[in-house]
Amino acid sequence: MHYSRKMGNVEFRYSIMETQPLRKMSIGKPGWAALCLLGVCLAAARPVMAGAPVRDEPIQPLPSRHEQDERKVALGRMLFHDKRLSKDDSLSCAGCHPLAKGGMDGKARSAGVGGAEGTINAPTVYNAGLLLAQFWDGRAQDLEEQINGPIKNPLEMATTWEAIIPKLELDPEYVRRFGELYASRVTAEAARDAIACFERSLITADSPFDRWLRGDETALGAAEKEGYALFKSYGCVACHQGANAGGNMFQRMGAMGDYFADRKTGLTPADQGRFNFTGREEDRYYFKVPSLRLAALTAPYFHDASVDNLPDAIRVMARYQLGREINDAHVEKIAAFLKALPGKHQELSQ
Ligand code: HEC
Ligand code: HEC
Structure with a gap:
């Protein structure tokens, strides 16, 4: 399903899997009693139930395992x-x-x-x-x-x-x-x-952030939790969301400022972004919003590799995607949050 939403003068175009509305149903008193009992049992069993997301957040945990042969x-x-x-x-x-x-x-x-x-x-x-x-x-x-x-x-x-x-x-x-x-x-x-x-099969499951999403309060430290709160309140999450903390929509590089004019290195064909593929004027400078799951490990940043460290990538995003300057203390906390996103895979050393 595709839809768009305006926030200020930024238009967010989403592409999200459709969900079915829940049907209303009546289960009567015995039904509610049984459900309550089930709820109590599930709450007691939660520490051993890896897999069930418990927090309702715009970023969800990655699947715990892959389904491939x-x-x-x-x-x-x-x-x-x-x-x-x-x-x-x-x-x-x-x-x-x-x-x-x-x-x-x-x-x-x-x-x-x-x-x-x-x-x-x-x-x-x-x-x-x-x-x-x-x-x-x-x-x-x-x-x-x-x-x-x-x-x-x-x-x-x-x-x-x-x-x-x-x-x-x-x-x-x-x-x-x-x-x-x-x-x-x-x-x-x-x-x-x-x-x-x-x-x-290359899923980096079980990151500290995913463990926190699944209910382990001790999985994140104070700076990481504050960083996530800032990531949401600044509006990063409008684009970087879902299980991959990104990767589910296309957005303009420079939604709130002319990134390419300020970069001063001259436009390359690659800078045209999605326009190169669709030929549609409205796709010029649009890129797939990258997943931030491994961003802490994968410098340099952006399609043009214009930034070689995470704090500066966060500053560029705040300025050009949100039209905001961001102070160093906030940059540090958001970086701490991003460092809690990489999970594990047997091939990956961290
Ligand atoms: C010479 C270096 C190079 C080699 C070899 C290479 N890649 Fe890539 N790969 C890239 C670059 C650069 C991009 C980004 C290209 C683009 O977006 O236009 C990319 C993009 C990708 C993506 C897309 C990821 C995303 O976030 O969109 C996947 C998946 C991928 N490569 C897998 C492979 C596989 C599988 C092979 C072997 C068949 C391969 N690559 C060989 C450099 C390479
Ligand atoms: C309007 C949508 C939007 C918002 C809001 C947004 N981003 Fe981005 N983000 C993007 C796009 C698009 C890219 C890729 C741009 C490019 O490569 O030219 C990106 C790239 C990144 C990258 C580099 C990832 C990589 O692998 O190269 C990081 C890190 C990042 N964003 C963090 C943030 C943070 C932190 C915030 C909030 C301060 C934020 N973003 C807000 C759309 C957005």
Whole structure:
């Protein structure tokens, strides 16, 4: 469902999953008694019930576990780390999205095959399965479609599936696994499916913030709680919301000020944002609102990597997205909150 809301002179465009209104029903006195009893039991059992969100907040916990077939996840993991997916066997997906390091390379511009320099900052692959679309401009609808981007991009892996498949077919391990899992030879479609399954397994669950959302009052310190309150009261949460603390809408970079004029480095084609994909004037300078789940680990920031530290990223956001200057004490608390958002994954070191 899509709808928009005006706040001052900013128009927020949302894209949110539709929810059904609850039907009215009458359960009578015995029903209420049973419900109350159930409530008491559930309250008593809460500490051992991981999974049930208890706080009604605009940011929700990430799912505690993924729902993917572990054998496909393992095959996808192999492919994600396989340099044969690039033209000269020099670069894997993990080359630009190292999993131990937050799922991105920490560079302003990633290096593709032959050292080619990219045009936009690499986002993390963690939690990407929960985004409303892939890439900064949302040009790929889902993870499966996204994979063709880096494979074919001359500045990234610079190849084609026609060139990749024969290389993978020489590997008996791949032949065996594709045969078992897809009842087929190595195909581009099955390879994309496996890589996407693997990526959907990259959920950073059980962060301190999620534990707090699920009712553990001790999971956050005072600064982190105050930071979250400020994140809401300044209005950050109008754009960074949902389980991914972002990733569910497109917004203009510079909703309340001319970010690009003030940046002074000249416009690049990538700065046009979603306009590059839709060609619609109203999408110029619009970007997918990034997830803040791993923001504490994934400097530099923004599509143009214009900022290399979290406090300055928070200041830029306050100024250009909310039209506000923000004092250092508040910046520090919001940063403390953002540092409570990264959860765990066995591949991720923090
Ligand atoms: C040369 C570095 C490089 C390589 C290799 C690379 N990526 Fe990326 N990746 C990027 C950059 C840069 C972007 C952002 C591009 C854009 O938004 O236009 C990106 C975006 C993504 C996204 C979108 C995330 C989001 O928040 O929208 C996913 C998912 C992803 N890559 C997965 C992969 C997979 C899977 C592979 C291997 C098939 C791969 N990448 C190979 C650099 C790379
Ligand atoms: C009007 C919508 C909107 C509001 C309000 C907003 N943001 Fe953002 N945020 C965005 C968009 C869009 C981007 C990506 C901009 C770009 O890359 O050019 C972004 C990017 C970020 C990033 C960088 C993430 C990364 O991986 O590069 C951080 C950190 C961030 N926002 C924090 C905040 C904080 C803190 C606030 C409140 C002070 C806030 N945002 C308010 C829309 C918003």
